[in-house]
Amino acid sequence: MKAVISGHFCRGAVFGAVCAVLSLLAGCESEQSAVSARSVSTPQAVVTEAVTWQPRRVQIQAVGTSRAGKSVTLYPEVSGEVVEVAFKTGDRVEAGQTIVRLDDRDQRLALELARVELQDAERLHGRYQRTKGAGTITESALDDARSAVERARLNLDRARVALDYRSVEAPFDGFVGITDLDPGAQVAPSTAITTIDDRTSLLVTFQVPELFLGQIEEQQAVSVSTWANGSPEHRGEVLDIDSRVDPRTRTFAVRARVDNSEDRLRPGMSFRVTLTMVAGRYPVVPEVALQWGNDGAFVWAVEQGAAKRVPATVVQRLQGVILVDSPLGEGQSVVTEGTQRMREGLPVSSLAEL
The missing domain is CATH 1.20.5 (Single alpha-helices involved in coiled-coils or other helix-helix interfaces)
Incomplete structure (x- = not known):
């Protein structure tokens, strides 16, 4: 029991x-x-930052090769013996200035002979004109005299051209280059005399990937600099855009004009070319605000005091911020600190509001 x-x-x-x-x-x-x-029921304290919008800037860097704004290699029109080299390497010459003179004695004699023949033809034609009324000169003889005057005038012009061919002149203002000619040298039309460069501006040609075709416009600003350390940048603008894409490199050529009025640059130099393009406007969010989930990137936005998950596709990363493709409005707040506690519809309060 x-x-x-x-x-x-x-x-x-x-x-x-x-x-x-x-x-x-x-x-x-x-x-x-x-x-x-x-x-x-109590809002979560978070740190937020307002969204701003700015254009997407794409910077292209390429290697460019330059030439003078005007550049030419001089050749003689005819064969002959050089009697005068009227320049020194590096001289600045003006348009029409004689560079090299060939032996022109025969051409000067031919010019004088043509001038005498013209005078004889004009005197004969004048005598026929004065006696025309007397009936001693036929109309046919007068026509022959008139034709003789015209032929003599043409021969005189040809003699002047032949004499002009005996000298080589500068076609424009510029600087002459090196020459290997000395007085007494024999030259032919294939003999290069020297070069002349008008380097007040340079033309810089560079290649751009076909991806940017249609995004570059004429007169668009570019900057160029040499490869030397501390080289200053020089400003220029796009002058020409090639009409085709190279199928081997998948690039197209762009040529820019760069001011060289201070004469610091030389034709033939290579440059680092920088071209900045602006395309569209996008929301800018801090890097810490961007989160990643199973369906991609997103940010926590604040709407009417509650957290809202907003998708965001990365467009471009910058210094500390990211351009995103997202339906965020300008000035809208996004959570930058406290994102780990966020969930859809959770009441939030910015620390700046507490």
Whole structure:
């Protein structure tokens, strides 16, 4: 009988202990529910930053090769002996200035002879004109005299041209280059005399990937600099854009004109060409605001005091910020600190508002 009573007593004690534990757990769950409810109703403190918009800037760098704004290699028109070299390497010459003179004695004599023949023809024609009324000169003879005058005038012009061919003149203002000619040298039309460069401006040609075809326009600004350390940049503008793409390199040629009025640059130099293009406007968000999920990148935006997940596609990374393709409005706030606690619809409050 005592054993039975003792057994009932033990089971009652165990039952009481279990009830006490269950009661304690129930109290904890109630307390956690209350805390959770309070946390949901209380806005989460976060740090936000306003979204700005700015254009997407793409910078192209290429290697360019230059030539003078005007450049020519001079050749003689005829063969002959050089009697005068009227320049020194590096001289600045003006348009029409004689560079090299060939032996022209025969041509000068031919010019004088043509001049005398013209005078004779004109005198004969004048005499025929004066005696025309007397009936001693036929109309046919007068016509022949008139034709003789015209032929003599043409021969005189040809003699002047032949004499002009005996000298080589500068076609425009510029600087002359090196020559290997000396007086007494024999030259032919295939003999290069020297070069002349008008380097007040340079034409710089460079290659651009076909991806940017249609995005570059004439008169667009470019900057060029030499490869020397500390070389200053020189400004220029796009002058010509090639009409085709090279199928081997998948690039097209662009030529820019660069001012060289200070004469610091030389034709033939290579340059580092920088071309900046602006394409579209995009929202700008801080790097820390961009989050990644299973469906791609997104940011937590604040709308009417609650967090909202907004998709964002990276367009361009800049210094500390990212251009994104996203439906974010200019001036809209995005969460930069506290993103780990965010979920859709969670009330948030910026620290600046607390």
